[in-house]
Amino acid sequence: MTDQSHNPDAGTPAGGPPPDGEPLAARAAALDLIQATLRRNVPFDDALEAHRGVRALEPRDRGFVRLLCATVFRRLGQLDALILGALAKPGQPVKGPVQDILRLGAAQLLFLGTPAHAAVDTSVELAVARGQTPYKGLVNAVLRRLSREGAGLLAAQDAGRLNTPDWLWLAWRQAYGTGATRAIVEAHLAEPPLDITVRADADLWAERLGAERAGAERVKVERLPGGSLRLPAGGPVTELPGFAEGAWWVQDAAAAIPARLFGDVAGLEVLDLCAAPGGKTAQLAAAGARVTAVDRSEKRLERLRENLARLGLEVDTVAADAAAWSPDAPVDAVLLDAPCSATGTIRRHPDVQRLKTEEDVAKLARVQARLLIRAADMLKPGGLLVYATCSLQPEEGERQIETLLARRPDLTRVPVDPAELGGLTGAVTAAGDVRTTPGLIPGGMDGFFAARLRRTG
Numbered sequence: 030m031t032d033q034s035h036n037p038d039a040g041t042p043a044g045g046p047p048p049d050g051e052p053l054a055a056r057a058a059a060l061d062l063i064q065a066t067l068r069r070n071v072p073f074d075d076a077l078e079a080h081r082g083v084r085a086l087e088p089r090d091r092g093f094v095r096l097l098c099a100t101v102f103r104r105l106g107q108l109d110a111l112i113l114g115a116l117a118k119p120g121q122p123v124k125g126p127v128q129d130i131l132r133l134g135a136a137q138l139l140f141l142g143t144p145a146h147a148a149v150d151t152s153v154e155l156a157v158a159r160g161q162t163p164y165k166g167l168v169n170a171v172l173r174r175l176s177r178e179g180a181g182l183l184a185a186q187d188a189g190r191l192n193t194p195d196w197l198w199l200a201w202r203q204a205y206g207t208g209a210t211r212a213i214v215e216a217h218l219a220e221p222p223l224d225i226t227v228r229a230d231a232d233l234w235a236e237r238l239g240a241e242r243a244g245a246e247r248v249k250v251e252r253l254p255g256g257s258l259r260l261p262a263g264g265p266v267t268e269l270p271g272f273a274e275g276a277w278w279v280q281d282a283a284a285a286i287p288a289r290l291f292g293d294v295a296g297l298e299v300l301d302l303c304a305a306p307g308g309k310t311a312q313l314a315a316a317g318a319r320v321t322a323v324d325r326s327e328k329r330l331e332r333l334r335e336n337l338a339r340l341g342l343e344v345d346t347v348a349a350d351a352a353a354w355s356p357d358a359p360v361d362a363v364l365l366d367a368p369c370s371a372t373g374t375i376r377r378h379p380d381v382q383r384l385k386t387e388e389d390v391a392k393l394a395r396v397q398a399r400l401l402i403r404a405a406d407m408l409k410p411g412g413l414l415v416y417a418t419c420s421l422q423p424e425e426g427e428r429q430i431e432t433l434l435a436r437r438p439d440l441t442r443v444p445v446d447p448a449e450l451g452g453l454t455g456a457v458t459a460a461g462d463v464r465t466t467p468g469l470i471p472g473g474m475d476g477f478f479a480a481r482l483r484r485t486g
């Protein structure tokens with residue numbers, strides 16, 4: 030259950046013309062948001078939630094703000110290279126608000142199909158509104174030049190490489206090779222589709238979600254290996270059939286894999302140690318497990334409770350640090366969906382590649398190692414542990430399991446069979462762990478790592 034599931038505008042719009050309701054207010058909000066993320070390191074979803082101006086906008090304008098910001102984060106390398114080249118004095122790059130106004134204007138011109146006059150005029154107005162009147166002429170000149178020459182320049186760019194920070198490019202090339210890294214960065218360029226996990230009767234819901242509805246076009250619904258349904262992005266998810274009655278929840282196809290690795294959990298006692306917002310908790314509870322959902326954040330747990338209430342599922346919740354908390358007695362199964370750098374979710378959260386650093390990966394890897402030891406200690410002999418992260422960095426995936434198995438002879442890997450993943454052969458490593466990458470299937474999927482271990486002693 031990605032945070033997409035809580036945003037009533039999730040998925041809107043997948044493209045199309047810009048809003049005509051409040052053009053300047055929408056762009057001013059987008060400017061605030063990209064500045065919060067790019068200049069003050071605030072995760073985009075948090076900035077969006079905290080922004081009062083965005084809440085006051087019409088849903089269509091809110092959708093536009095979201096798409097515009099995501100496009101700037103997704104295409105930042107390309108945008109900056111084009112802006113630099115379009116300056117009258119390329120040796121003197123622009124900085125601060127003017128740079129951000131140009132990024133927003135260029136994103137509209139080159140990627141969102143905004144008519145040139147609208148993109149240029151609103152950018153100039155925004156510069157004036159934000160005290161940048163001396164740069165009015167510069168904004169106008171750069172954007173006009175890009176509206177004339179941008180498409181040709183764009184075609185000559187190496188988009189995937191330009192938009193990927195060096196440290197990620199190098200780390201992925203070392204881990205996966207150049208070809209797979211290319212596939213990853215290409216997958217990051219597209220707005221991702223909407224993946225959902227259906228509680229029961231996927232055929233029925235595929236039919237209902239695809240059926241013609243008043244005022245809406247027929248929707249193509251795809252069945253993915255493993256059972257997720259895939260719909261094109263676009264339109265508020267809350268208005269889709271089945272949302273209100275809790276028939277399904279938003280969850281990337283790769284994020285749905287870890288909870289399935291437990292097999293039949295009906296009647297089993299399962300701990301979900303880093304549970305919020307609850308996508309995997311919902312899978313386990315819907316499959317009949319008695320789930321205790323633990324999360325350090327009370328605020329995120331509240332969201333989990335709301336989500337599970339919509340789905341009509343019951344679980345116990347505990348607000349605690351999983352590294353310090355213990356269950357009353359050892360349990361049958363533990364899911365550790367550990368906090369991580371989230372570099373596997375860049376296509377859904379393109380701001381991640383602008384926020385996270387190599388130092389974050391090292392710090393999080395230490396946290397994951399501690400949590401893994403604690404998780405293993407909570408299991409009965411014979412119990413199963415599934416460890417997962419939505420990271421593409423081996424330090425947060427493969428390396429963790431190698432280190433743990435070397436330290437803990439009471440744990441043994443239970444290799445995953447590709448048949449368990451609906452035949453997704455390319456997602457199983459030689460050691461028998463799950464490794465998905467965003468370029469693995471057409472339309473993409475999150476980059477996830479998952480390993481299944483049994484406690485033998």
Ligand SMILES: C[S@@+](CC[C@H](N)C(=O)[O-])C[C@H]1O[C@@H](n2cnc3c(N)ncnc32)[C@H](O)[C@@H]1O
Nearest residue numbers: 303304305306307308309324325350351366368
């Ligand atoms: C990757 S998210 C979990 C996503 C969730 N499993 C799902 O499928 O919806 C990681 C979660 O771990 C929580 N967390 C981080 N450190 C923790 C800790 N030491 N103990 C418990 N929860 C923690 C965060 O608050 C966050 O909600």
